[in-house]
Amino acid sequence: MRALFVSPIAYAVIAVFLVLNGYGFAVTLIATKQATLVNVFFQAAVQLVLFVPLVTMRQFAEERRGGTLELLLTAPVREGDIVLAKFAASMGMLLAMVALTLVYSLILARFSTPDWGPIYSGYLGLTLLAGALVSIGLAVSALTANQVVAAVVSLGVFGMLWAIDAWAALLPSPIDNWVLGLSLLARFQPFALGAMYASDFGFFLAVTLLGLFLAVRGLARR
Amino acid sequence: MEHPELDWNALLWAGGWLAAVLVLFATGLRLPLQTGLAGWRGRAYSAGVILIAFGAAVLANVALHLHDVHFDLTREKVYTPSGAAMRAIDEVSREVTVTYFYRSQDPAGRRARDLLAIMARRNPLLKVVAVDPDRDPRLAREKAIQIYNAAVVEAEGRRVLVQGTDETEIAIGIQRALRGRAITACFLEGHGELPMDNFEYHTHLESGAGHSHDDASSQVVEMPGHGAGRLRRALEAQGYEARKLILATEGDVPAACTLLIAANPRTTFLPAESAALRAYLRRGGSALLLLDLGFVLEPGLARLVAELGVRPEQDVVVDPLSHYSTNPEIVAVTGYDPHPVTRSVSLTFYPGVRSITLLPPASDLRVTPLLLSSRDSYTRPVKPVASHKVEPDSTGEKDAASPPVSGARVLGVAVEGRLDRDAEPMRAIVVGDSDFASNSFFPYMANSDLLLSVARWLAREERTTAVAARVPVPPLIALTGRQSNAVFFMVVVAMPLLVIALGFVVWWRWR
Numbered sequence: 001m002r003a004l005f006v007s008p009i010a011y012a013v014i015a016v017f018l019v020l021n022g023y024g025f026a027v028t029l030i031a032t033k034q035a036t037l038v039n040v041f042f043q044a045a046v047q048l049v050l051f052v053p054l055v056t057m058r059q060f061a062e063e064r065r066g067g068t069l070e071l072l073l074t075a076p077v078r079e080g081d082i083v084l085a086k087f088a089a090s091m092g093m094l095l096a097m098v099a100l101t102l103v104y105s106l107i108l109a110r111f112s113t114p115d116w117g118p119i120y121s122g123y124l125g126l127t128l129l130a131g132a133l134v135s136i137g138l139a140v141s142a143l144t145a146n147q148v149v150a151a152v153v154s155l156g157v158f159g160m161l162w163a164i165d166a167w168a169a170l171l172p173s174p175i176d177n178w179v180l181g182l183s184l185l186a187r188f189q190p191f192a193l194g195a196m197y198a199s200d201f202g203f204f205l206a207v208t209l210l211g212l213f214l215a216v217r218g219l220a221r222r
Numbered sequence: 223m224e225h226p227e228l229d230w231n232a233l234l235w236a237g238g239w240l241a242a243v244l245v246l247f248a249t250g251l252r253l254p255l256q257t258g259l260a261g262w263r264g265r266a267y268s269a270g271v272i273l274i275a276f277g278a279a280v281l282a283n284v285a286l287h288l289h290d291v292h293f294d295l296t297r298e299k300v301y302t303p304s305g306a307a308m309r310a311i312d313e314v315s316r317e318v319t320v321t322y323f324y325r326s327q328d329p330a331g332r333r334a335r336d337l338l339a340i341m342a343r344r345n346p347l348l349k350v351v352a353v354d355p356d357r358d359p360r361l362a363r364e365k366a367i368q369i370y371n372a373a374v375v376e377a378e379g380r381r382v383l384v385q386g387t388d389e390t391e392i393a394i395g396i397q398r399a400l401r402g403r404a405i406t407a408c409f410l411e412g413h414g415e416l417p418m419d420n421f422e423y424h425t426h427l428e429s430g431a432g433h434s435h436d437d438a439s440s441q442v443v444e445m446p447g448h449g450a451g452r453l454r455r456a457l458e459a460q461g462y463e464a465r466k467l468i469l470a471t472e473g474d475v476p477a478a479c480t481l482l483i484a485a486n487p488r489t490t491f492l493p494a495e496s497a498a499l500r501a502y503l504r505r506g507g508s509a510l511l512l513l514d515l516g517f518v519l520e521p522g523l524a525r526l527v528a529e530l531g532v533r534p535e536q537d538v539v540v541d542p543l544s545h546y547s548t549n550p551e552i553v554a555v556t557g558y559d560p561h562p563v564t565r566s567v568s569l570t571f572y573p574g575v576r577s578i579t580l581l582p583p584a585s586d587l588r589v590t591p592l593l594l595s596s597r598d599s600y601t602r603p604v605k606p607v608a609s610h611k612v613e614p615d616s617t618g619e620k621d622a623a624s625p626p627v628s629g630a631r632v633l634g635v636a637v638e639g640r641l642d643r644d645a646e647p648m649r650a651i652v653v654g655d656s657d658f659a660s661n662s663f664f665p666y667m668a669n670s671d672l673l674l675s676v677a678r679w680l681a682r683e684e685r686t687t688a689v690a691a692r693v694p695v696p697p698l699i700a701l702t703g704r705q706s707n708a709v710f711f712m713v714v715v716a717m718p719l720l721v722i723a724l725g726f727v728v729w730w731r732w733r
Contacts, residue, residue: 006732011725015718022713030706035697080251103717107709112699117295181283193336195301196293197343198236202286205240209247210279217272220255 013051014097020047025104035112037104041122041192044098048130049162049184053154055093056137057147059086060218064145073219083215086138087131094130098123118194125191128204129184133158135211142218158184232291239286246278290343303337303389310393311341311348318377318396319349323362324387325370326354334371334387341389348396375399388566398683405681407457408467408479409450414488416660418464420449423661450485452664457677469495475502481680482507486514486656496522506646508680512656515574518606530637531583532652536606539577539631539654541599546571546667553633554667555593563636563651563679564592568668576654577601577631586640593634593653600628636679649680 024043028034063069072082102123108114136157141150165183168176180186187200250271257267294302303311322338324331335352342350355362355370365374367383373392375382377399384395398405409418454464467479469491475482475498482502491499503509503526511527513519513534519527527533539553546552554571558564572593583589603626634653641648658669677683701709 006728008725008729011721011728015721015725018718018721019714022717026706026710026713029699029709030701033698033700035699078251079255100717100721104713107713108699111701111705112697114697115297117297121293121295181287190301190336193301194295195336195340196295198232198289198291198293199283199287199343202236202239202243203283206243206279206282209243210275213247213250213275214272216251217255217268217275220268 009054010093013054014093014100017044017047017051017097018100021101021104025101029107035108035114037101037108037114037119037122038192040101040104041126044101044126045129045185045188045192046162048094048126048133049158050155051097052090052094052130052133052137052158053151055090056134056141056154057151058141059090059138060141060215061144061147061150064142065147069219079216079219080212083138083142083212083219086215087134087212090134090138091131094134095127098126098130115194118192121191121194121196124196125188128191128201128208129188132184132204132207132211135208135215137211139211139214139218142215232289235289236286236291239282239289243282246282250275250278292340292343300333301336301340303341303393307337307341307389307393308344310397311344314345314347314396314400316377316400317347317349318375318399319351320392320396321351321353321361321365321374321376322392323353323355323365323367323370323372323374325356328370330387331371334389334392337389338373338392341393386566394683404463404478405480405683406463406465406478407454407677407681408465408475408482409454410469410482410484410487411466412468412470413484413491414486416448416450416485416656418450418454418466421451421455421661422449423452449661450483450659450664452661452670453483453485453659453673456664456670456674462677462681469498472498474498475507477505480508481677482509483512484509485512485659487517488514490518491520491523493520493522496520496526499523500526500641503648503650504641504645506648508649508682509651510676510680511650511652512659513576513652513654514656515576515604515654516606527652528581529584529587529641530635530650530652531581531587531589532632532635532637533579533581534652534654535577535579535601535627537577537601537603537626539572539575539595539599539633540602541595543598544596546573549573553595553599555595555633558592559590559594561590561592561636563675564672565675567672567675570668570672571658571663571666572633572653572655573657573663574655575633575658576604577627578633578635578652578654580632580635583637584639584641586643586645588638590636590638591632591634592636592651593632595631595633597630599631601626601631649682651676651680 021040021043025037025040028039060069063072073079105114105116105119133154137150137154140154140157141147144150144153161182161184163183163185165180165186168180168183170176171179181203187203190196190200253271257264259267292302294300320338320342322335324335326332338350338352342348351361353361355367362368367374369385371385371387373384373395375384375392375395375398377396380399382395382399384392386392409415411417457464462480465479467475467482469475473494479502482499499509500522513527515538516536517534518536519534524533538551540550541553542550544554544556546554552571552573553575554569556569558567570593575595577595580589580591633655634651637648637650637652639647657663659673664670664673
């Protein structure tokens with residue numbers, strides 16, 4: 001965690017994230033005059049898809065490339081604990097990034113009476129999405145010694161899972177529904193709107209746990 | 223607004239699911255990474271463990287999907303379909319496909335799309351496809367859809383078109399597509415009525431003075447080139463069947479006629495026809511009687527209409543306050559008393575409408591005025607169409623023009639109940655005009671909405687549970703120019719700069 005927060009890259013990523021989201025928030029607010037963060041949540045979700053690979057790419061790949069992974073694995077901690085610690089560090093940074101956008105809801109509350117339900121569920125959705133993305137990113141990072149490869153592969157997987165709903169429409173029934181069920185966008189959308197489902201919550205949780213499990217197994221490639 | 227209760231069983235199930243998945247994950251983490259097996263055995267072990275993990279994740283998602291719980295956190299519960307709509311979806315027992323055409327920039331359309339998605343998750347037999355015709359015109363062409371916010375419901379070869387963004391209407395459409403019984407609208411013919419096969423318009427009474435719907439039009443007995451084809455098409459789009467009915471030759475209204483439409487009869491009924499109509503209503507039938515200017519009711523028919531509690535007058539309503547275009551004889555109706563027929567109808571207009579006097583109906587009937595002119599309106603007598611006296615008039619129905627009357631006039635009524643104690647419950651709607659249902663005026667303003675609503679009510683297809691259409695209102699924010707600038711500066715400039723400054727301080731301290 002400390003390594004992440006003392007890195008200037010983290011602050012640069014957070015600043016860019018804030019500029020993009022802040023611009024989207026302000027323009028949408030002024031144009032539509034609606035006290036809602038729905039657009040911010042969708043923007044933030046897209047940016048998580050783009051930024052998470054930058055956060056996770058070096059977590060194991062850098063350790064593997066520098067030869068410190070062996071050292072880490074011989075320490076008196078279990079592989080699962082190492083993966084969970086890396087996961088907690090990445091999530092800490094992403095949550096700090098997302099938490100800064102809470103200022104937007106305070107602005108809404110200052111000038112209006114926003115509907116808090118969708119705001120709560122939107123932040124929950126972003127947290128769950130970040131968890132799923134980070135765990136996948138960690139799993140990819142655990143498989144390679146090259147940071148760029150880790151970032152590109154992660155981005156590819158995220159992009160595919162984000163836009164897979166567009167492909168689903170081309171497939172015959174019932175395969176289309178199964179494929180649609182893998183879409184991060186389709187799973188995230190109800191959270192952003194304030195209409196949550198236990199199955200979407202479970203999907204993100206299952207993907208997160210599966211990603212973490214694969215990251216642990218990836219460490220077996222010593 | 224009605225909303226389903228929280229499903230505590232499903233919630234408990236989800237809690238159990240969560241515990242099981244976490245236990246499974248913890249167990250998986252304890253599996254040894256290396257087994258000491260060499261070569262393919264070692265690789266098979268790793269692959270097997272990963273495959274089992276994928277399988278467990280898939281099964282866990284399938285299990286949760288089968289016991290899903292929905293939480294609507296919005297203040298107005300806008301993403302929760304009404305209880306009535308959900309009950310309708312629960313009852314779906316065969317495959318149904320709903321193709322919803324919406325404009326992706328339209329919030330109401332998007333909300334309807336989301337509600338349909340919720341309904342689809344409720345029952346796997348319901349498949350919902352949402353299409354923006356601007357982005358996918360091919361499918362819109364395939365389904366012959368040229369409007370936004372329209373749902374094409376298809377089931378077992380039947381097709382029902384539903385317009386609007388109200389999920390309840392779409393749920394009713396699903397019920398209609400799935401129902402076994404056919405709804406048949408029988409268009410009465412043989413008295414110069416608007417023909418259901420005629421799709422022409424604006425040819426009814428052209429002259430040097432333009433259109434006329436007053437005395438002159440009341441004298442016209444045959445009006446070729448002016449029909450009710452558009453009404454028929456609209457009914458067929460709702461899944462109804464349409465057929466002609468010539469009472470004089472059939473002798474009776476067939477049992478297959480769910481509703482009977484008499485749109486602008488011009489010549490006198492035979493007494494037997496009036497008797498057949500009465501017998502049909504006694505059997506629990508439904509009739510829409512559009513009795514235009516000048517039409518003289520045969521005494522038997524006049525008696526029947528009097529039993530329904532109405533008497534069409536030989537006059538035309540002139541409304542200087544509420545009219546369509548510049549013609550005060552095209553009466554416009556903008557507000558309605560509460561009734562299932564007019565619940566979601568806005569402005570309608572009636573070119574050359576006769577007034578209706580309310581009489582005491584038969585004891586088991588309820589009469590509700592549906593359409594009223596404004597308080598400033600008055601009537602002007604018109605001459606009746608020449609009629610043959612088939613028996614002495616004993617009903618008080620006057621052939622002579624009615625004296626002028628001022629004040630709000632009833633233009634249409636809905637009647638419900640039994641004609642007599644032994645009769646079945648019937649429904650009827652009587653309007654003193656048919657032009658609004660003709661091809662020339664059907665598509666304009668809310669005339670088509672009203673007529674489709676009338677048909678649904680007569681076919682007993684109206685909502686079983688009264689559910690008002692919802693119009694979600696997002697919370698609005700009003701910012702002055704200065705406040706807007708302040709917000710923009712704060713979130714786009716100040717906050718990112720603060721983060722960069724913090725990063726610089728941290729880097730400086732740890733370098």
